[in-house]
Amino acid sequence: MIYNIFCFLVWLFCVPFLMFFSVKKKYRLSIPSRFFLYKNSPLKQSDVHFHACSFGEINSLEILSKNFNSSFSVITQTGLEKALKFNNNSKFLPFELFLPFWLSKSKVLVIFEAELWLNLVKYAKKNGAFVILLNARISDKSYKKYLKFKFYYKQIFNNIDLVLAQSNIDEIRLKELGAKNIKVVGNIKSANLKQVSKIYPKFKEKLIIVASSHDGEEELILKSIKPKLNQKFLIAPRHPERFKRVSKICEDFAKRNSLKFEKFSSNLGLKSDIILLDTMNELINFYKICDVVILCGSFIDGIGGHNPIEIAQFNKPIISGKFFYNQKTLYDLVGGIKFTDLSNINDILSLNLERSYIKNSCNFDEIVNLIKEQI
Structure with missing residues (x-):
């Protein structure tokens, strides 16, 4: 009761700010749905309710979820769009205040990685669900922050029946926060890999992908690169709302170097030297035919990197x-990742680089069976 009163006071205080941000394109759907329940009726009952944050996490759960009668709750708009493509029983997860009467019954609740909300696990347990925290991890950067709120996370873990951790280090940290019944199964992202959906012919030029880039990284990388005649660049921003801005950056880069530029969405044949991949769900198809990937999210402090396993x-x-x-x-x-601060990027791109490889992966079937045992 005290926690719900606290949530109500927080919600009341934040209402003016929520109204302000709800006019922004990025939050136009999520804020009204999550904080005001606008067009956000409860999910239909399912055997397994999966909850994850955004596009990448939902993407990692797609194949797993198809083994069950499932539903999805998400936090971001891109996450919901992705979930609805393969599961119609998908909604935004409302703010904690609304969960006591919004949450539908399920036999199992599977929470992905760090989506730890007290009312989500508490009321799922009250509804009779077996609660699993999947792909659990505590990063180096987050660990001290988690410890400051140990009292809160202890209450959460009191309502979690099984924790499937990524590593032994994560197991130790999770125990410190109050987690019990922990099983180290590895990272599901290493076993549940997204597959190619379309086959593109390999380019005669050396295809270099600048993948999952963030604000500031495209400019930093392109400023460091001196393109050669046999090179073709595919720029793939992480967030779709940045496509327009990155298009201008790429166009300016092309003009400075007397190169041709095109956007993937323009359907011009992918003949240009610089191509902006301004669409979702296509990057995996180009990983298959590329020669090198510059994996972003790692060149500017504050982001923390992206998943190299898909590559x-x-x-x-x-x-x-x-x-x-x-x-x-x-x-x-x-294995085989080449690290750089970009000062020698041109020399690196000229090398016959070592190929990357996956060292080991988790047992996907084991995870499926652990969930099935609770249905």
Whole structure:
């Protein structure tokens, strides 16, 4: 009761700010749905309710969820869009205040990684669900912050029946926060790999992908690169709302170097030297035919890196920055990554780089069976 009163006071205080941000395109659907229940009726009952944050996490759960009668709750708009493509029983997860009467019954609740909300697990347990925390991890950067709120996380873990951790280090940290019944199964992202949906012919030029880039990284990388005649660049921003801005950056880069530029969405045949991949769900198809991937999210401090395993499944050379602390476990699963601060990027791109490879992966069938045992 005290926690719900606290949530109500927080919600009341934040209402003016929520109203302000709800006019922004990025939050136009999520804020009204999550904080005001606008067009956000409860999920239909299912055997397994999966909850994850955004596009990448939902993407990791797609194949797993197809083994069950499932439903999805998400936090972001891109996450919901992705979930609805393969599961119509998908909604935004409302703010904690609304969960006591919004949450539908399920036999199992599977929470992905760090989506730890007290009312979500508490009322799922009250509804009779077996609660699983899947792919659990505590990053180096987050660990001290978690410890400051240990009292809160202890209450959460009191309502979690099974924790499937990524590594032994995660197991130790999770125990410190109050988690019980922990099983180290590895990272599901290393076993549940997204597959190619379309086959593109390989380019005669050397295809270099600048993958999952964030604000500031495109400019930093392109400023460091001196393109050669046999090179073709595919720029793939992480967030779709940045496509327009990155298009201008790429266009300016092309003009400075007397190169041709096009956007993927323009359907011009992919004949240009610089191509902006301004669409979702296509990057995996280009990983298969590329020659090198510059994996972003790692060149500017504050992001923490991205998943290298999707690339390593194709044994493509990977170039990365040093700021990958949020993906340390995944980086440890991949061999052959070349690290740089971009000062020597042109020399590196000229080398016959070592191919990346996945060192080991978790047992996907084991995870499926652990969930099935509770249905």
